[in-house]
Amino acid sequence: MSGSLDRPVVVLGAARSGTTMLATTLATHPDLAYWVEPKYVWRYGHPLAPDDRRGAAEATPRVRRYIRRAFARFADRAGAPRFMEKTPSNCFRVPFVHAVLPEARFLHVVRDGRDVARSAVKKWTTPPDPTAIRRRLTSFEIPLRDFPFYVGAGIRDSIGRQLLPEQAFLWGPQFPGIREVRAEHGVEVACAVQWRESVLAARAGLAEVPAEQQFEVRFEELVADPDSVLPAVLAFLGLGDGEAVIAHARRHFHAAAAHRTEGERSPTDPYLQPLLADLGYQ
Numbered sequence: 001m002s003g004s005l006d007r008p009v010v011v012l013g014a015a016r017s018g019t020t021m022l023a024t025t026l027a028t029h030p031d032l033a034y035w036v037e038p039k040y041v042w043r044y045g046h047p048l049a050p051d052d053r054r055g056a057a058e059a060t061p062r063v064r065r066y067i068r069r070a071f072a073r074f075a076d077r078a079g080a081p082r083f084m085e086k087t088p089s090n091c092f093r094v095p096f097v098h099a100v101l102p103e104a105r106f107l108h109v110v111r112d113g114r115d116v117a118r119s120a121v122k123k124w125t126t127p128p129d130p131t132a133i134r135r136r137l138t139s140f141e142i143p144l145r146d147f148p149f150y151v152g153a154g155i156r157d158s159i160g161r162q163l164l165p166e167q168a169f170l171w172g173p174q175f176p177g178i179r180e181v182r183a184e185h186g187v188e189v190a191c192a193v194q195w196r197e198s199v200l201a202a203r204a205g206l207a208e209v210p211a212e213q214q215f216e217v218r219f220e221e222l223v224a225d226p227d228s229v230l231p232a233v234l235a236f237l238g239l240g241d242g243e244a245v246i247a248h249a250r251r252h253f254h255a256a257a258a259h260r261t262e263g264e265r266s267p268t269d270p271y272l273q274p275l276l277a278d279l280g281y282q
Contacts, residue, residue, distance in 0.1 A: 004072050008101050009084035009237060012091055012206075013109035014198035015172035016119040018219035021253070022109055023086040025230070028248045029239055033078035035085045040142045041070050042087060042097075051174040052089040053201075059099035066143065067100050082239075089173040091198040094205025105237055106209060108202055111219035112281050113195040113272040120191035124171045173198055192268035196275050223253045 009032065013019040020036075027034035040047075044066050046054065075083040090097050098104065170178060170190075175197035182190040206214050215236040222229045226249035234242040 005068060005075070005101065005103065006082055007238065008071060008104045009082065009107065010090065010097055010101065010104045011084065011086040011107045011109065012094070012202050013088060014091060014111070014113075014116055014195045014202075015088040016116045016123070017088075017109045017111040017195075018217075018222065019086050019088060019109045021219075022107065022217060022222065022233075023084065025226075025245055025248050025252070026084060026233070026237075028244045029234075029242060030244075031080055031082050031239055032084045033075040033080035033082065035071070035074050035083070037087045038070070038074075038085055038141055039087050039089060041067055042090065042093070044143050051176045051178065052092040053176065054093035054096040056095040056099040059096055064100050071101075088198065091173060091202040091205075092175060094202060095208055098205070098209050104213065106206060106214040107233065107237075108206060108214065108216045109219055109222075110199065110216060110279060113192065113199070113276055114266060114269070116195045117188065117191040117266070117268050117272070120172060120194065121187055124169065124187045124191060175201070188266070188268050189271060192271040196271060199275060199279075222249075226250065226253050 009026070011019050011023045011026075023034060023036075026032060042054075043049065045063055046058065071083045071085070075081070094106075098106075170182060172194055175194060178190065178194065181193050185193075215233060217229065217233060227246060230242065230246050230249055234240075234245065
């Protein structure tokens with residue numbers, strides 16, 4: 001068996017784009033079992049990859065079977081008929097995700113890259129939580145066959161951060177060349193390029209997904225008017241009775257947090273402007 005899954009929901013988006021906000025809100029729906037960033041499951045059989053890219057050809061029968069079974073078991077344990085996950089690094093492997101979950105419904109969250117980059121800087125410059133790392137390593141998420149690779153990589157990464165703290169620490173989705181960008185241009189530019197490459201990769205991947213299986217959500221519209229945006233999202237997903245979802249949004253969304261300071265400029269703007277203009281941001 002490949003794992004019984006009914007229209008699983010895949011929430012896509014660059015890190016700090018509002019994917020957590022949307023997924024956490026949708027998770028209040030009783031029909032959804034929400035797994036937060038099962039990144040090790042998505043990397044199954046490929047633990048030492050230099051970045052987060054993964055193509056459709058890598059979705060071999062064995063890989064598909066493992067990932068689908070993991071997700072189906074998660075939904076079964078949660079007692080929900082539908083599975084949902086959110087992993088920002090999936091922006092770089094949409095064809096792979098679609099090959100594993102051909103029946104999936106993709107929600108792509110897009111946010112102004114200037115706000116994303118500014119928010120991401122805080123993550124890049126905050127030391128990782130050792131307890132969170134230990135929880136990951138001791139969880140059942142990491143495939144047993146891949147576990148030794150992650151332990152070794154964790155030790156090397158820890159030593160590298162101590163010896164070269166300015167160059168070694170990376171946060172979020174790993175686009176090709178991220179280490180070089182970080183070392184040559186610094187954190188702010190790395191954050192800007194991370195947003196740009198995430199959005200470009202997601203859009204390119206989604207171009208190969210049937211239109212009826214994808215839906216774009218603008219973060220700014222979501223927080224400003226959840227009463228209009230969320231019913232459309234729920235209808236796309238085929239989820240009825242969304243009162244709890246909308247009520248959660250009314251309690252927790254704050255429209256004022258959606259926009260950067262008017263007129264504020266940043267040295268990262270040149271890295272962002274072409275895509276911002278293409279997306280319709282002023």
